[in-house]
Amino acid sequence: MEGQPEGPAGLLDPAAPTTVTIPGDSRQRMFHVPGLVLAAAVAAMYLFLEISFALPGAAAAAGGHAVADVHASNRQAFAAAFAWTMMGAMCLAALAAAEPWSAISAPLRPASRLLPTAAVVFCLAELPTVVLSAVQHWTLDRLPGAGSYLGGAAQTPVLGSVTESIAAGFSEEVVVLAGPVLLLRAVWRRPLGPVGRGCLITVLAALRLSYHVEYGLGVLPLLPWAIACALIYERSRALIPLMIAHAVYDVVVTMANRVDSYTQETLILAVACAVVAVYALLSLRQARTADSLLLPRG
16 A cells, blocks of 8 residues: 555556555554444445335336336435435545555546546446447337336436435445455455456446346446446546546436437437547547556556
């Protein structure tokens, strides 16, 4: 963790630590185990609640009775967003008490790299899901009755939806990425081999998809996103860019879902993704290094 040599100034090259060890600082030695235990407990509660809320929709979609028009009020959305944000903040605070911040999130130096890095992460993780979702929708439209196996999240007013999107972007990355990775590194202090890395990525992806099962068949396009997020974090600790990319994706999808025409919805998504992709490409060109997209292997 400490004393790591800095790599080239690529956008996703923060020189992530290879292992998590018990910190030398006396305060962190004191809170190392309690902090990790508390983080694990909060994460477990978060996942339990999320999965519990998702199971009814998953059961309906599995039986071919998915309900597309489920509505929630702003008040319900605000309450959910507050709960997820508080649990995410508690988990992050517990992790920060147990480990140095450099083990949780790679610092972006300079700070101006934050948005470009988030744009690159968006293209790597979120963009494939947009494309696969469009392909899936086009395919299911041509299969009689297939749409009844495609669930969705509850529709809320704009302000509530945006609030939930931001809360999800913050809390989910802490609970399903930072927490599990640090807990594993604390227990297994040796470097992970290819098999170990593969198992870790599989577990992280499964955790993320576990509370999206309410989408029914719609969960399938999320698989590349779940794997990409796990790979990016495991290799770069780009926690904050992952949060931003996730929140932006959720907000864009929320806005696009409000139009009646699927053609218009696809156009909105395409334009938004194109804007982010162009910004990411321009940022990489400005970086002037072939290493900008390389994630350092820990």
